[in-house]
Each structure stands twice: as C-alpha cells, then as structure tokens.
Amino acid sequence: MGSLRDKVNAFVEEKLRNYKVNVRGNKVIHDTILGTNLFYAHEIAVLDSPILQRLRRISQVDVVSLIWPSGNHNRFEHSLGVAIIGDKFIRSLAEKGLVKNFSEELYCIRMAGILHDCGHGPFSHMSEMLFQHCDDLKEEKKSDPKLAATNPNAHEILSYLIVTSEAFKEFYNKNIATQVWGRKMDLDFIGELIIGYISDSQKGFLVDIINGAFDADKLDYIQRDSHFTGVQMILDLDRLFYTLDVITVYNEIRSREEKRLTIDVSGVSTLEQIVFDKMMLQSTVYHHQKVRAAEGLFSSIFEEIFEHKLTVYGKQFNSAADYLYLTDDDIYNLAKQSDIPQSCSILAHNLLNRNLPKRALAISGRTVTKETVNNLWKLMRLYENPKEMKSIREKIADEAKKTEARITYKDIWLDMPKIAKFKEGDQWAIKSEGHDKGYLTLHDLFPVDQWVKAFSQNKWMGHVYTYQQYREVVHKASKKVIEDEYDIKFNDFSYICCKIQ
Known part of the structure; x- marks a missing residue:
C-alpha cells in the first residue's frame, strides 16, 4: 500500500x-x-x-x-x-x-x-x-x-x-x-x-x-x-502591523530561547477584535444550523461510499491522499452518476439542489431544563466519537419505527459541533517592558478565557435533523432516546426552536 x-x-x-x-x-x-x-x-x-x-x-x-x-x-x-x-x-x-x-x-x-x-x-x-x-x-x-x-x-x-x-x-x-x-x-x-x-x-x-x-x-x-x-467585522490591520515586534521567549518544552512574533501592549485591542471576530464567524456562519444540515448530507455521501465499499473516481477513500484527487464539482457530479447506488446519488442531488434535512430537535443550554443543564457536556463531547453518534442515530430510528416503519438511521442526522477552543489566550505573547519576562500573555490583560467559556455555554447548539415528513416523529423519538441515554430533560423550546409547525 x-x-x-x-x-x-x-x-x-x-x-x-x-x-x-x-x-x-x-x-x-x-x-x-x-x-x-x-x-x-x-x-x-x-x-x-x-x-x-x-x-x-x-x-x-x-x-x-x-x-x-x-x-x-x-x-x-x-x-x-x-x-x-x-x-x-x-x-x-x-x-x-x-x-x-x-x-x-x-x-x-x-x-x-x-x-x-x-x-x-x-x-x-x-x-x-x-x-x-x-x-x-x-x-x-x-x-x-x-x-x-x-x-x-x-x-x-x-x-x-x-x-x-x-x-x-x-x-x-x-x-x-x-x-x-x-x-x-x-x-x-x-x-x-x-x-x-x-x-x-x-x-x-x-x-x-x-x-x-x-x-x-x-x-x-x-x-x-x-x-x-x-457579516460585518472590525479588524484594524494597520494598528496590528504598527505594533508588531519580535521578542525572545523561553520555550520550556524545547528547553531553549526562541525569537517569537509579538505586538506591543498598545495593540492589544486588535487581538481582542480577532478573538471576537472568530467567535462571531463560528456561531453566525460556520455553525449556522442550515450549514450544519448540508454538511450532514455531505457526510452521508461518504457514509454510503464506505458502507458499500464503492470505488468512486477510481478511489475508495481509505487513504487521506485519495481526497486530493477531488474538488467540490466532483461531489456535485455524483448526482448524475449512474454507476453508483441510488442512495448515494440522491444525497448528492439533494446537496446540489439545496434539499436539506430539517431540524427535529434543538440541543443547547436553552433547550434543556436548569436541573439537567450540567449534563449537557455528555452530548457536547460526542463529536469526538463518530461510532457513538451512529449508535444514537440507530436508537432514534428504532424508536421512531414504532410510529413510522419506513424510517432508518440514514434518515436521521445527529449534529454535535466541535466545542469552540481559542488558544490565543496562552499563545499570544504581548510585549510589556515593565514585566519581569518582558512580555505577558493575552489572558493576563483581559479575560479571554471567560469570554470563550461564555461563548461555548451560550452559543453552542447541536441538532437532530431529518426529512420534512418525519420531523414530528423524529422529534419525539430523539427526545426520548437522548433523555434516557444522557440524563437530560428537554424543555418546550427544544421543539419551538425547530419551527416544525
């Protein structure tokens, strides 16, 4: 190989x-x-x-x-x-x-x-x-x-x-x-x-x-x-470049001094802008619920490829290098392929024509009860475990089949976005001649860690998606399964937020 x-x-x-x-x-x-x-x-x-x-x-x-x-x-x-x-x-x-x-x-x-x-x-x-x-x-x-x-x-x-x-x-x-x-x-x-x-x-x-x-x-x-x-953002690059500098920092891991990029303490406001802009883009754009729904379709295309051990464009995608041979157009073109399973081409067709899955259950700190909100982390960590996420989809499908026999786990998407992590607080060395080391870190100057924690708690939202005709059934099924599995109790907003009716 x-x-x-x-x-x-x-x-x-x-x-x-x-x-x-x-x-x-x-x-x-x-x-x-x-x-x-x-x-x-x-x-x-x-x-x-x-x-x-x-x-x-x-x-x-x-x-x-x-x-x-x-x-x-x-x-x-x-x-x-x-x-x-x-x-x-x-x-x-x-x-x-x-x-x-x-x-x-x-x-x-x-x-x-x-x-x-x-x-x-x-x-x-x-x-x-x-x-x-x-x-x-x-x-x-x-x-x-x-x-x-x-x-x-x-x-x-x-x-x-x-x-x-x-x-x-x-x-x-x-x-x-x-x-x-x-x-x-x-x-x-x-x-x-x-x-x-x-x-x-x-x-x-x-x-x-x-x-x-x-x-x-x-x-x-x-x-x-x-x-x-x-999405309007403020980023003062002129100020950033004006305050650029290079300082000597001792790296404890490599046991040596290194010359590293820094800015003068007077330019900290620009770094605050960068952290804030990243958080806003993530919550507003990258993690928008419809974007995540479309990403679910993309993942399902490859789920079909892996399950049926398909060779697509001469590749089976068991190597990271295989993905280099494709561009966006190749994924959309799967909608027109006749030599692949229909289930795969339908998914590509839906993505091409923006026929996206719909929300059936909203999962966030605002959609669970105050008594069980501290258990939400059990769901937030699921992005690290694709096998467990698939298992939950299968359990939701089994529950939904009691009402709608046609549903399979492939009609259900469980989306748990990766928890936002911003390392800038520790990584950014800010030149400060009055300090013993000659520099501070960003979180020494303003509470970036608290910002990020508040962001994760208030902006993070996961979803269960399905097709339009199954939304009501999947809402009830996913609510029951997740409540039983993760000791969480959903409130009415978990339904209202999805705009099912």
Whole structure:
C-alpha cells in the first residue's frame, strides 16, 4: 500500500506530469479584499500549476453559499490573500530592523502563504473531518518527528507532504529554480512554516507569521469570510502591523530561547477584535444550523461510499491522499452518476439542489431544563466519537419505527459541533517592558478565557435533523432516546426552536 508520503508523492507526480511552465514575468493580481498586488514570476509558475489551480474549485467556506449566496470565494483566493498579508508582516518587521535576510525570508513567507492550503480536499474542512480519521494519516503523524511535535490539522499535514515531496522538489528545482527564477528555495523550511515547526530558534517569528496565534491565515479568512457573507467585522490591520515586534521567549518544552512574533501592549485591542471576530464567524456562519444540515448530507455521501465499499473516481477513500484527487464539482457530479447506488446519488442531488434535512430537535443550554443543564457536556463531547453518534442515530430510528416503519438511521442526522477552543489566550505573547519576562500573555490583560467559556455555554447548539415528513416523529423519538441515554430533560423550546409547525 505504501505510506501516506508515498501516496501524496504519486499525486504530485500525476498532477505535474503534463504541466509546462509558461511564465513571461511578474503579474499584477487584483484582490477584492486586499487590492492590487504584485506576484513574482516564480510564484506565478506555482500558482498556474494543477496543484494550486484545483483550489479554485474548492470553496473556502464549504457549503456556506447555500445560506449566504455571495459566500462563493475559494481556497485559491484565500491563498493569494495569505501570501499578501505575509508580505505585509515581513515588510513591517523589516522597517523596524527585525529581519536579517529580507529577500530570502520575504520569498519564503510568500511561497508558504501560496502553498499553505494545497492539501485541502472537497469542501475544505468538511472533507477534512473525514480524512483526519484515515489510518495512514494517523501513522504519518506518529512517524514523522516534525508532525508528532506540532500536531497540525489534517489538511496542513497533506500540504506539508505535498511541498516536501520529492516530486514537487524535483519539479520546482528543474522547472522554476533554473528556468524562471534562477535561484532555489528551501521547500523543507516552507513545509515547516505550514505545520508550525520551529527548527531554528532564531526563525520562530517567521513560523508564527504562517502558523501562529495571529497569523496571516487568520487575518485573511476573517476579512474574506465576513466580507463575502455580509457579516460585518472590525479588524484594524494597520494598528496590528504598527505594533508588531519580535521578542525572545523561553520555550520550556524545547528547553531553549526562541525569537517569537509579538505586538506591543498598545495593540492589544486588535487581538481582542480577532478573538471576537472568530467567535462571531463560528456561531453566525460556520455553525449556522442550515450549514450544519448540508454538511450532514455531505457526510452521508461518504457514509454510503464506505458502507458499500464503492470505488468512486477510481478511489475508495481509505487513504487521506485519495481526497486530493477531488474538488467540490466532483461531489456535485455524483448526482448524475449512474454507476453508483441510488442512495448515494440522491444525497448528492439533494446537496446540489439545496434539499436539506430539517431540524427535529434543538440541543443547547436553552433547550434543556436548569436541573439537567450540567449534563449537557455528555452530548457536547460526542463529536469526538463518530461510532457513538451512529449508535444514537440507530436508537432514534428504532424508536421512531414504532410510529413510522419506513424510517432508518440514514434518515436521521445527529449534529454535535466541535466545542469552540481559542488558544490565543496562552499563545499570544504581548510585549510589556515593565514585566519581569518582558512580555505577558493575552489572558493576563483581559479575560479571554471567560469570554470563550461564555461563548461555548451560550452559543453552542447541536441538532437532530431529518426529512420534512418525519420531523414530528423524529422529534419525539430523539427526545426520548437522548433523555434516557444522557440524563437530560428537554424543555418546550427544544421543539419551538425547530419551527416544525
């Protein structure tokens, strides 16, 4: 079978085999969010490659456009944005004399921004929720010391493996370094930037720009996602760049001092904005109940593929690398496939035509009684256990069959969103010359931990979904099963909130 690294290398070889670099020089690209920006010839050569062009067909915010029609921006646009903001980071630090090798570090940061999301699968984080459980990805995470040390997200692992693959290095050195640019680039270092691995303690601040507490990735997606969904956000980037600095922090895990990215204490208000914006996007956009319903359909498509051991587009999706061969269009096209089970094509058809499951039961701190609200955590942790979630679906179906014999567990979706965790309070070092260490953490300056706790308690909401014709039956069945299994008592709002009648 081979390792995940071998499979990713094969993917890169296939995608780049017939790609002929044809770049005449630098190009100016206009971005809706960040304006007009110059991209260098060697960057254009990478951007034009099939590895990056596939990102045009992968939504930045998975199925959000089904609810916010203008939220159609893609991973390609976002990658450009991260490169542009990374450039701003380096230039801001250079103006303060904090960058030693300006050109080299500027080019590395920009290229890392371009490549940081090349490992995403169809509908971005929706497919990531599936391939993160693949055995070969788990094994790669254990066997690669850099991955074991950083515990990156699943898509970051695939991006890292693409960038550091022998096939990509050979392509880059043969076609870009020699023919387009005239200089090589340290692709291993770029891979480290993507996963947040600090091999050189003097370059820790560079890693923070791409994978850190207030990195270029966050600064772009907050602006981009809020703009295209129409959710108004405030983010004072000018203030942030003005207060940027680099400080020496002692890392207890690695037993060494490292140079890390920071801001002056006068710029803390911008960090507050970032935390608040992330929380608002999560509750308003990413965890909107209709978005979660659509994500349920997507998951069910792959549930059918796994159950019937289907080969779709030549892949069985037992490897994380298999998801690299697909984009959003391929999922929608399953609606037109005649060589797969009808149950699978119907799910894809429903997703394509926005025929979404409906709420049958709302689960939150406001829909359970005060006497049992402290037991809600038992449900909130279910996102970690897909097998238990499937078992609950089956029990709800068995209960519902007493009234409606046609129902199966496949007509029921149990959605327990991942509990919001914001590590910024501990990760952000704030320069403060009056402090013994020379810096404070964010939660030393304002109660970010309490903010996050209050957010989780008041904004988190799970649901049981089903088709329109089964809502009443499934409401009663799911209410009974969950109350019995988890010692929870629902109030009337658990029904009213679903707008069943």
